[in-house]
Amino acid sequence: MASPLDDHRLGYLYEAVRLGSVRAAADHLSVNASVVSRQIAQLEKDLGVLLIERLGRGVRATEAGELLAQRFRQWSADRADTLAKLQEIQGLKRGHVDIVTGEGFISDLMSGPLARFWERHPSLTLSVEVAGTNDVIRGVAEDRYHVGLVYNAPPDPRLRTAAASRQPICLVAAPDHPLALRGGPVPLREAAAHPVAHLHARYGVRQIVAMAEMADRVSLPAALTTGSIQVVREFAKTGRGITFLPAFAAAADVAAGTLVTMPLDSPLLTKVEAKVITRLGRQLPSAAAQLLRVLIAQMKAFHAGAPAEA
Template sequence: MAGSVLLTPRQRLDPTVTSPLDDHRLRYLYEAIRLGSVRAAADHLAVNASVVSRQIAHLEKDLGLLLIERLGRGVRATEAGELLAQRFRQWTADREDTLAKLNELQGLKRGHLDIISGEGFVSDLIAGPLTRFWERHPNLTMSVEVASTNDVIRGVAEDRYHIGLVYNAPPDPRLRTAASSRQPICLVVSPDHPLARQGAPVPLRAVAELPVGLMHARYGTRQIVAMAEMAEKVTLAPVLTTGSIYVLREFVKSGRGVTLLPAFAIASDMAAGELVALPMENPLLLSVEARLITRLGRQLPSAAAQLLRVLIGQLKAFHAAGT
């Protein structure tokens, strides 16, 4: 068509080529057609009538199509003009719907959170802050995965999870620590165990003489215990090795032996009087931290950012450690 500058497919893919379907021009056209005159459109848009008329003329020139018929007392859309007006109305509605959905996300009316956690955090996480957060924002969906220390770090660093809860995390330049708290590893015994009445910290060599259950080597608690063994030249020979803190808790409750865990991991058992956490003498076991992590540089969605603040303020693991 003579005078047409409709874009070729290659031009439409080229970000340096400006599309003739400019938002402002389309709005001028739409309002002129909707209101029936250029003057009415100009008054509605608070611009000069010549601006509206000129921009519609530019749009017609760029497209090589007549978009409005200029009548004595107004304008009337051509078939092409009506098509563009309808499309502009649809585009505007779609955009406003998208913005409304984004506003819903901002208001936590919908959205999804991915959390990955060491098992020791789960009881406090589900029974406490996560449940209360969910009650306030019932339309949110969540995924909570339980994993080893290494898997928590990897999952957060690779953006598969918004938030991670990890114990004894090694340094990783990909991660940001949102909160941390010193949470020493304790000797966990049943209330009737002879050591339960001992006031002094327990040396690691005393644990080596007891039937002990420990986590697998990929877990943070086992990794720091191994370091303490090497430092003191003490070898623990576990009668039970597992990937489950629940199994260790039940093992100790049954009277079969003892284990080494941070106190927050058995907080509910301590409150019920079913387990006792005793301080250890080893400085390495005293220096371990619980960490709340995100990927460094990641801008969390609003729901995840708000949950992060809740977890910092309410999880027992990020408050003063105690036995």
């Protein structure tokens, strides 16, 4: 007797639940929306249980639908990882690793660890996506990526922290900026007197700076808001204002003499961590597991007191 848990139908259900609508799932899968709707309806009929609630502008999973969507995601990831392990057993020298990272890690990641990894494993391929903190966490938890590099990640029971290192948020400015010449840790109240470039709220840096503002009862209004770390660094280079970043995210500019980093006199900003994360319980294929070990051992962001070099 055929199982009612048909892979194709489960895939349609998963995408509809993940994206929040049948139409979005259909667009993502390049099929007609009626196909997705019929397949989910057939799955509900076969199982005898309602899987999604159809709302005005989308769908929402029932308890049973959420269970099946999560199981399908885990089954898909486990199947891909198992196939990768079988290839290794057969002696195939190939594999693929999906990484998602905050933008601030890119220079550190690309400057040495990946180059040395490819020297040893030239046939392996990589996908590197850049995202904000919330999207890094979600992408790893949902098995869309093997490994995530994230800053100021909140606790999440779905994730395992493979490595963590304290990397305080610093004030970043041009070398001739008045705050760069004062010396010593800079109080946020002094920083508030200067134009500030902020990252969007989905970035861990902005989230913790906002918490420090509340704790210190200081307001740091944005002269510039962006989703790019490069943009806030370039803003600081002009000398018109300042920004806030961990030292490793500005290390190339500091080495070039175009920016300086200064400690901040705010307890919250000294306790922030850079983390390497994987999904809890996921058995990584060999290529991903080897790369994970390389990143932990060689990236400066995961060694306190040793910021990334240019």
